[in-house]
Amino acid sequence: MTIVINMRRGLDKRKLMVAARLIREGKLVAFPTETVYGLGADALNERAVRRIFEAKNRPADNPLIVHIADFEQLKELAQEIPKEAKLLAERFWPGPLTLVLLKAENVPRVTTGGLDAVAVRMPAHEIALALIRLSGKPIAAPSANISGRPSPTTAEHVAEDLYGKIECIVDGGETRIGVESTVIDLTERPPVLLRPGGLPLEDIEAVIGKVRIHPAVFGKKTDVAKAPGMKYRHYAPRAEVIVVEGSRERVEAKIAEVVEELKRKGLRVGVIGRESYGADEFYHLGETVEEVARNLFRALREMDKRGVDVIVAEGVEEKGLGLAVMNRLRKAAGYKIIRV
Ligand code: TXA
Ligand code: MG
Numbered sequence: 425m426t427i428v429i430n431m432r433r434g435l436d437k438r439k440l441m442v443a444a445r446l447i448r449e450g451k452l453v454a455f456p457t458e459t460v461y462g463l464g465a466d467a468l469n470e471r472a473v474r475r476i477f478e479a480k481n482r483p484a485d486n487p488l489i490v491h492i493a494d495f496e497q498l499k500e501l502a503q504e505i506p507k508e509a510k511l512l513a514e515r516f517w518p519g520p521l522t523l524v525l526l527k528a529e530n531v532p533r534v535t536t537g538g539l540d541a542v543a544v545r546m547p548a549h550e551i552a553l554a555l556i557r558l559s560g561k562p563i564a565a566p567s568a569n570i571s572g573r574p575s576p577t578t579a580e581h582v583a584e585d586l587y588g589k590i591e592c593i594v595d596g597g598e599t600r601i602g603v604e605s606t607v608i609d610l611t612e613r614p615p616v617l618l619r620p621g622g623l624p625l626e627d628i629e630a631v632i633g634k635v636r637i638h639p640a641v642f643g644k645k646t647d648v649a650k651a652p653g654m655k656y657r658h659y660a661p662r663a664e665v666i667v668v669e670g671s672r673e674r675v676e677a678k679i680a681e682v683v684e685e686l687k688r689k690g691l692r693v694g695v696i697g698r699e700s701y702g703a704d705e706f707y708h709l710g711e712t713v714e715e716v717a718r719n720l721f722r723a724l725r726e727m728d729k730r731g732v733d734v735i736v737a738e739g740v741e742e743k744g745l746g747l748a749v750m751n752r753l754r755k756a757a758g759y760k761i762i763r764v
Contacts, residue, residue, distance in 0.1 A: 426587050428579065432597040435550045437558065444558035446591050452479060454568040454582045455555050456596030457547035459520050459604050459622045460575040460721070461582050462491065462565030463590065464555070467501075470532045473564050477534075479589045482571045487537030488564040489522050489605070490544050493556035501542055501562060503528050508610050508632045515631050518548035520605040520622025535564050541611050551596045567604060568593075574659045574721040574756070577602050581725060602718035603748045608635065617641060620747040622717070641751055643759045658755040659721070661728045661735065663694065665757040669739025669750065670764035676701070678764045679736055686734050694727040696720075697738025705730045709738070717745045724756060 429439050443453045450472035453464045463480060465472035467490040477484055490501055495513055498505060502525040509523050527542035536542050544562075547553065556563050567575040570585040579595035587593075606621035608628060617625055617637045629635055668679050680701045686693045693703045700706035707723040709716040727735045737753050740746045754761060 426583075426590055426593060428583070428593045428595055430595050431551055432595055435554055437554060440551065440554055440558055440594065443592050443594050444555055444560075447555065447559035447561055447563060450475075451592070452476060452590040453555070453592040453594065454576075454579070454586065454590060455552055455565070455594040456579070456599055457491075457549045457552045457565075458599060459547070459601045460577055460599055461568040461579065462489075462547075462552070462563075463568035463582075463586065464491070464563040464565040466559070467491075467535050467562040467564035468530060468532065469561075470534050473532065473534045476564065476566065479586060480566060480569070480571050482566065484534075485537045486566075486571075487539055487541075487543060488535050488566050489607075490531070490535065490542060491552065491556055491563045491565055492544060492546050493553045494546070497562055498525075498544055501528055501531055501544055502526060506610055508615060511631050512608070512628065513546070516623055516627070517546040518553065519546070520548070520601055521545060521628070522605045522607040522619075522621075524607065524609040524611060524618065526611055541609070543607060545605055549596070551594060555594070572658060572660055574661060574724040575604060577718070577721050581722070584725070598718075600718070602720060602722075603745070603752060606748070609638075612636075620751050622745070622748065624744040625747060626744065641747075643754055659724065659752050660756055660758070661724045663727055663732050663735045664760070665724075665735045665737060665753070666760050666762060667737045667739055667750075667753045667757045668762045668764065674764040675738060678762060679738060682736055682762065686736070691733040692731065694730060694732035694735045695738070696723040696727065696735060699738075701736075703736065705732050713740055713743075713745045713749060716740055717749050720749060720752060 522545040568582045601622040606623040607619040609616040694705035695703035
């Protein structure tokens with residue numbers, strides 16, 4: 425059975441105690457963060473963590489992010505805390521930034537997918553922070569979706585994928601950022617961007633200097649041992665996805681052409697972007713890249729509900745949050761990209 429705790433009007437510590445107790449008992453609790461909903465369990469409890477992988481149907485070698493509520497907790501999770509970690513944490517935590525560090529002895533390998541490194545972040549969400557504090561545990565939490573599906577930005581999305589499989593869902597309304605955290609590997613020199621996300625790379629580089637971008641970020645099939653999450657198909661709705669990217673005017677003309685062609689073949693076509701371009705179904709992603717990031721996963725799920733055969737997605741410029749948006753879109757498309 426899954427209990428749903430309504431906290432849409434803000435943090436209620438008395439209600440949250442129920443969820444915190446479940447975490448202490450080794451149960452699974454989905455909760456909101458500023459990026460997407462997480463599926464949480466006690467990060468140091470192997471059996472609890474194993475259940476996360478089962479519920480999501482997640483490959484065991486794809487490691488989890490451990491969520492903390494204050495910097496002191498990092499010392500129990502990481503073997504050493506490099507200078508860059510201190511600088512970044514000071515500047516961006518709580519926030520959508522995940523740091524990969526050498527793990528301490530007591531972090532189970534189930535949690536890190538067998539790796540010697542652990543990923544840690546402090547979420548900027550009052551419910552998430554209170555849940556970590558009330559449970560007294562670091563909380564391992566991947567996105568609260570079935571593996572391969574778009575990440576959940578509402579409690580309804582979580583329920584679509586996991587209702588009946590987990591003990592509790594804390595409903596804190598829609599998440600603010602809408603794409604997952606930025607993941608930086610600090611076990612390498614220079615540091616490596618493993619996943620673009622809610623914190624722009626430009627902001628990180630302003631604090632610690634040049635960061636190398638892992639080729640997997642652009643879908644290159646290289647050594648993925650360091651970025652295990654990158655090798656799996658992701659964010660994929662049931663419909664086929666095609667991304668059109670390039671300069672704005674050319675993209676607009678091309679999408680209209682692609683839509684017409686697909687419709688001529690008798691396919692039901694959905695467009696996610698700024699305009700409908702004559703498609704059967706349309707989801708307006710927004711004008712700013714922040715709006716596009718916030719609406720992206722919802723739009724992909726929505727197109728499936730409307731039963732389209734093909735989703736044509738309008739690309740955005742790869743600046744700021746745009747790097748994360750394009751990474752998610754290209755993955756959803758299985759790298760079916762039209763560049764104009
Ligand atoms: O915003 C977020 O990060 C959300 C919320 C719930 O915090 N969580 C999330 O978790 O997106 P998940 O599991 O969906 O993505 C975690 C990513 C994966 O790409 C995984 O491979 C990478 O972080 N990761 C985790 N631990 C790692 C490690 N030790 N070394 C390298 N990559 C790691
Ligand atoms: Mg995920």
